[in-house]
Amino acid sequence: MLELAILGLLMDRDHHGYEVRAHLRDRLGLGANISFGSIYPALARLEREGLVEVAVTSATKVSTLSTGSLSGERASLRSLRVTPGLNRKSRKVYQITPRGREEFAHLLADPATLNDGKNFSMRMALAKYLAPNARVGLLEQRRSSLCARLGEARQYASNDELDTYARSVMEHAVQGVELDIAWIDTLLATERSNQINLAPEAN
Amino acid sequence: MLELAILGLLMDRDHHGYEVRAHLRDRLGLGANISFGSIYPALARLEREGLVEVAVTSATKVSTLSTGSLSGERASLRSLRVTPGLNRKSRKVYQITPRGREEFAHLLADPATLNDGKNFSMRMALAKYLAPNARVGLLEQRRSSLCARLGEARQYASNDELDTYARSVMEHAVQGVELDIAWIDTLLATERSNQINLAPEAN
DNA sequence: GTCATCATGTAAGCCGTTACATGATTGC
DNA sequence: GCAATCATGTAACGGCTTACATGATGAC
Numbered sequence: 001m002l003e004l005a006i007l008g009l010l011m012d013r014d015h016h017g018y019e020v021r022a023h024l025r026d027r028l029g030l031g032a033n034i035s036f037g038s039i040y041p042a043l044a045r046l047e048r049e050g051l052v053e054v055a056v057t058s059a060t061k062v063s064t065l066s067t068g069s070l071s072g073e074r075a076s077l078r079s080l081r082v083t084p085g086l087n088r089k090s091r092k093v094y095q096i097t098p099r100g101r102e103e104f105a106h107l108l109a110d111p112a113t114l115n116d117g118k119n120f121s122m123r124m125a126l127a128k129y130l131a132p133n134a135r136v137g138l139l140e141q142r143r144s145s146l147c148a149r150l151g152e153a154r155q156y157a158s159n160d161e162l163d164t165y166a167r168s169v170m171e172h173a174v175q176g177v178e179l180d181i182a183w184i185d186t187l188l189a190t191e192r193s194n195q196i197n198l199a200p201e202a203n
Numbered sequence: 204m205l206e207l208a209i210l211g212l213l214m215d216r217d218h219h220g221y222e223v224r225a226h227l228r229d230r231l232g233l234g235a236n237i238s239f240g241s242i243y244p245a246l247a248r249l250e251r252e253g254l255v256e257v258a259v260t261s262a263t264k265v266s267t268l269s270t271g272s273l274s275g276e277r278a279s280l281r282s283l284r285v286t287p288g289l290n291r292k293s294r295k296v297y298q299i300t301p302r303g304r305e306e307f308a309h310l311l312a313d314p315a316t317l318n319d320g321k322n323f324s325m326r327m328a329l330a331k332y333l334a335p336n337a338r339v340g341l342l343e344q345r346r347s348s349l350c351a352r353l354g355e356a357r358q359y360a361s362n363d364e365l366d367t368y369a370r371s372v373m374e375h376a377v378q379g380v381e382l383d384i385a386w387i388d389t390l391l392a393t394e395r396s397n398q399i400n401l402a403p404e405a406n
Numbered sequence: 407g408t409c410a411t412c413a414t415g416t417a418a419g420c421c422g423t424t425a426c427a428t429g430a431t432t433g434c
Numbered sequence: 435g436c437a438a439t440c441a442t443g444t445a446a447c448g449g450c451t452t453a454c455a456t457g458a459t460g461a462c
Contacts, residue, residue, distance in 0.1 A: 002449080018413050026359040029372045031352075038450055040415055090413055090458045121376070127368035149234075156229040165330040169232045172386045173324070179382055183375045205421080221441050241422055243443055293430045293441055 001119055002034065002042045007051065007104040008126040010096035014055050017043055017092065029121030043094060051100035055093045109134050111141060117180070124187075136191050143184045150177045204322055205237065205245045210254065210307040211329040213299035217258045220246055220295065232324030246297060254303035258296045312337050314344060320383070327390075339394050346387045353380045 009015055009023050017040050024030045024039075046052040096104070108126055120142050127135050157170035212218055212226050220243050227233045227242075249255040299307070311329055323345050330338050360373035 016413080017415090026362060027365065027369060029376065031376070035451055036414075037416085037452070040413095044415090092414075121372050125369040125372040128366045159229060162230065163331045166230060166328040168386075168390060169324050169328040172383075173232065173234070175382060175386070176379065179378060180375075183371075183378070187371060219441080220443090238423055239442075240424070240444085243441095247443090291431090295442075 001122065002038055003046060003051075004104070004107045004126075005030065005122050006039075006042055006046065007096060007100055007107070008122075008129070010052060010094060011101065011104060011126075011129060014093050014095040016094065028125045029118065031118075043092075046100070047094070049103075050097060051103050052094045052096050055095040105129070111137070132191065132195060136188065139184055139188050139191065143181060143188070146177055146181050146184065150174065150181065153177055204325065205241055206249060206254075207307070207310045207329075208233065208325055209242070209245060209249065210299060210303055210310070211325075211332070213255060213297060214304065214307060214329075214332060217296050217298040219297065231328045232321065234321075249303070250297070252306075253300060254306050255297045255299050258298040308332070314340070335394065335398060339391065342387055342391050342394065346384065346391070349380055349384050349387065353377065353384065356380055 005024055005028050006020055008028065009020060015023065017036070020039055020043070021033055021036065024034050025032070043052065047054070108123060108129060109131075120138075123138060127138070130138065153170065153174045157167065157174050159167075159170075162170065208227055208231050209223060211231065212223060218226065220239070223242055223246070224236055224239065227237050228235070246255065250257070311326060311332060312334075323341075326341060330341070333341065356373065356377045360370065360377050362370075362373075365373065
């Protein structure tokens with residue numbers, strides 16, 4: 001899962017490890033910070049598998065050209081969150097390889113093991129890389145598993161042996177699932193209206 | 204966390220391991236089934252620590268009395284979910300010890316490491332064992348951490364580099380946190396109205 | 407020159423899972 | 435008797451965390 005998320009970030013542009021953490025948090029659904037103790041080994045694995053590689057950054061190139069085009073260096077740093085010129089040399093900037101792009105596409109579309117909410121949120125945050133029909137498939141699968149979950153949750157909530165607090169917890173769980181389903185439904189509606197716009201009547 | 208949940212179940216009545224799993228799912232907030240590979244070792248640990256012990260069940264007692272009071276045996280089995288007389292002998296029924304009750308009270312009230320939603324839900328499902336002020340404290344602590352989380356989530360959702368899908372994920376996360384806060388607020392309101400009822404004006 | 411922050415990495419441990427192995431009880 | 439379920443356990447592994455160790459860079 002971490003690997004998929006990292007590949008997803010690298011689809012957009014190159015990142016170094018320290019930066020990956022912040023983006024996993026605020027661009028993909030992952031709530032809290034993933035620790036570096038997970039991120040660096042994951043990057044090392046991905047590199048060993050040939051899915052990512054250490055990029056020769058334009059910043060590095062420029063610095064070897066001594067006082068060469070300063071505007072070029074600025075441009076390469078503009079996309080980084082940190083202030084220009086900060087810690088350039090000690091960074092290892094990773095870029096995704098063609099094989100990495102293939103593997104990413106495969107992993108993202110793979111319907112296996114996408115059970116929990118965290119995993120789904122992360123996939124959805126990367127959904128722009130999915131074909132429209134794969135996106136609808138992902139949403140429908142999620143919807144059906146949420147509906148099953150809703151049935152269970154309602155059953156648990158209706159257990160009359162529960163005290164006030166336990167019942168409230170169960171009822172809140174039901175509400176949470178209902179909110180999730182409503183969200184999925186708005187996303188599905190958007191997908192379908194887009195499909196209609198792209199493929200108007202064929203008669 | 205598992206230990207706390209199991210102790211919480213045993214506060215109510217004795218359970219055997221196989222049965223614990225279903226109750227963790229449908230009486231406490233734990234969504235999916237916890238595997239037996241976690242439950243049995245946890246019970247063994249609790250027994251080693253003297254917090255639970257294997258109960259001499261009334262069913263066992265009665266069966267040694269050969270054809271003794273059948274109504275007594277029925278009564279002891281009535282509380283079990285399974286049909287009467289099923290697999291009685293191969294069960295190991297656990298009961299909580301006095302030290303286990305102490306430890307449970309201590310763990311449940313302990314404000315340390317109650318960060319995530321799962322943990323909080325489980326504690327809340329056991330809140331009937333908390334003193335009213337401890338309950339309010341737990342709720343307020345949860346509320347404040349959710350408010351912090353809400354601020355972060357809103358910030359992430361307002362990042363204008365996000366595409367449609369990623370933004371939708373972030374906005375849905377905000378809605379989820381808002382729902383959680385609303386829930387906490389209803390619980391807090393209930394707690395306060397109860398306190399007023401129990402301690403009306405002191406003049 | 408020193409401190410905060412940025413940056414990378416390793417090792418140990420936690421807490422859960424899956425897979426495996428075994429056996430009792432009961433319905434048919 | 436045989437299959438389904440109930441019931442208990444162990445072993446290996448997974449994925450993440452915390453704690454630790456190290457060093458570069460830039461602000462002051």
